[in-house]
Amino acid sequence: KAGVTQTPRYLIKTRGQQVTLSCSPISGHRSVSWYQQTPGQGLQFLFEYFSETQRNKGNFPGRFSGRQFSNSRSEMNVSTLELGDSALYLCASSLALAGGGNEQFFGPGTRLTVL
């Protein structure tokens, strides 16, 4: 079974631009979560989507948004990029069975550099 895939792997943008990152979960996984990882802040939760609905949201500004499609693929968008948005953006998928506590499996990440 193929793992979580993320595209692109690397991205360079300038301040003020917007960016869209893509994530394809493991087949059969309905939950997709997004995280931002930086050396100073560690792994920070952005949001989680389940069945095309945002179910949980972290403490990030409205410039960060996402969506999930009917095939469970997810996209994350960051508008009006700032230098501080430079980070590794990770996507994780899980089965999200009733009762919670499922395991999350991560993609390789997208390294975003904002100049």
Added chain:
Amino acid sequence: TQLLEQSPQFLSIQEGENLTVYCNSSSVFSSLQWYRQEPGEGPVLLVTVVTGGEVKKLKRLTFQFGDARKDSSLHITAAQPGDTGLYLCAGARGNQFYFGTGTSLTVIP
């Protein structure tokens, strides 16, 4: 405020030594996962522990979930350079996962 605190934050040891990484919280989790992450890559799931007091072994790695399901430890026996990486614990509560602060391990040949 981080829900899960890991210690130590950094660890540098010689090949062959033993080490323990701790993951502590005041909150109860339904399960806890341990991941290892290499630079520029996504975290790779090592193990999931579910039952309080549970111990799981993965070759030279031993994982333990606290009796109260609030904390966990990872013990590595005879560390090797290939064990180098960032170790992350993650606790599950309902549909949400809370990640620890991470432990950066360097094993020197």
